[in-house]
Amino acid sequence: MIKRTIAASLICLTAASAVFAASELGDKREADMKKIGGATAQLAGIAKGDKPYDAAVVKTALTTINTTIKEFPTLFPAGKPDEDGHASPKIWENMAGFKGHADELAMVTEKLIAAPPADQKAVGAALGEIGKVCSACHQDFRLKK
Amino acid sequence: MASTLTKSVLSLIGIGIVGAGAFFWITRPQPLPESEFANLGPADVTNGETIFWAGGCESCHAAKGAEGDAKLVLSGGAPLPTPFGTFYPPNISPDEKAGLGHWTLTQFASAMKRGVDDEGRHLYPSFPYASYSRMSDTDLRDLFAYMKTLPKSDNVAPPHDLAFPFNMRFTLGGWKLLYLNDKPRVELANASPEVKRGQYLVEGPGHCGECHTPRDILGGLKVADWLAGGPNPEGKGTIPDITPGSKDIGRWSAGDIANYLETGFTPEFDSVGGSMVAVQQNMAHLSKEDRAAIAAYLKAIPAR
The missing domain is CATH 1.10.760.10 (Cytochrome c-like domain)
Incomplete structure (x- = not known):
């Protein structure tokens, strides 16, 4: 009887931790996307003229996007399609395509960090380049929500 | 007796034929003149x-x-x-x-x-x-x-x-x-010319309701839930409610909606996704006035 209870509790615990692990990954994924969104918002503030042009802000925003998008694909471990259903199974079906989009955003931002947009207009153009990569990936790999 | 039965059966078949004929006549393809x-x-x-x-x-x-x-x-x-x-x-x-x-x-x-x-x-x-x-x-x-x-x-x-x-x-x-009809999807009293233009674009050529309005079992739009979103008929996920009652888009200003249609960025700087990417890229080809008209209409329709 005791053995059985222990076994049952162990099973419950294992199941619970598996669920926890999955949603923890999910939380990290969401946090990463929000970080990128926040950085994009700062660039957009400058591009639209709501905020004055500030080279330091631009550089920080681009760096945030760059480092975050490099981490992002590591949050989708191979062979572990999402259990809480928030991530599209298409990511695991076409991991190379998914990572290709992330690599592209890393490349675009690296290029922009090396030659930073120097005024409001250039920030607008940079934002356009970044936004294109965002929606290209979201078109294929984000679930409708 | 047998002949009465035969007669009834025959007349039923007759009614069936006439009924089917009427159905085919009423539902025949009707091109424009x-x-x-x-x-x-x-x-x-x-x-x-x-x-x-x-x-x-x-x-x-x-x-x-x-x-x-x-x-x-x-x-x-x-x-x-x-x-x-x-x-x-x-x-x-x-x-x-x-x-x-x-x-x-x-x-x-x-x-x-x-x-x-x-x-x-x-x-x-x-x-x-x-x-x-x-x-x-x-x-x-x-x-x-x-x-x-x-x-x-x-x-x-x-x-x-x-x-x-x-x-x-x-x-x-x-x-x-x-x-199939050509009636307005929603009646908007005292609509401005801008809202009317938006209504035309959204309900007509833009065919936004085809995805953003839920469908019944025969695939017809549930017009009472006009633009209220629902399950994605193409697979996983849901299509968002885009009426003023939506928990996300309902909070956007008309300017936010027009900006989203132009740039693909939400007010929170999330980007457009899924099949809406293609739609947004199309909307970016429209004039600023037309995007503003769509936004004005979406703010004017009943909340769901």
């Missing part, structure tokens, strides 16, 4: 291009993944999976054999507003004629003229792959009886 398009005057190709982007023709009819000028080759597009089966959007390029090259304006308009093809057959409402029925004849004239300027393609799309009984086209006449 030639006279409707006889005196419309010359086409405005520039307006035709605007209507082309508002309608998003190429989102379904250009090859999957087409970018730039390749979007203008309307060779037939990616398969559209639905609960009724898989639809294959056909070639609508101006090619004489494989596309619409040999169609007249009346035939084109009949397809757009009545869901009837050049051979007088019912078309499936996966082609959103139940929205396009609200379009003006002059816009159709201009759109047709613009589409004639696009490149030809000789690609032939596969036939639709549908389950019984949806594979029988005569059933579509019954569907049209239930769901």
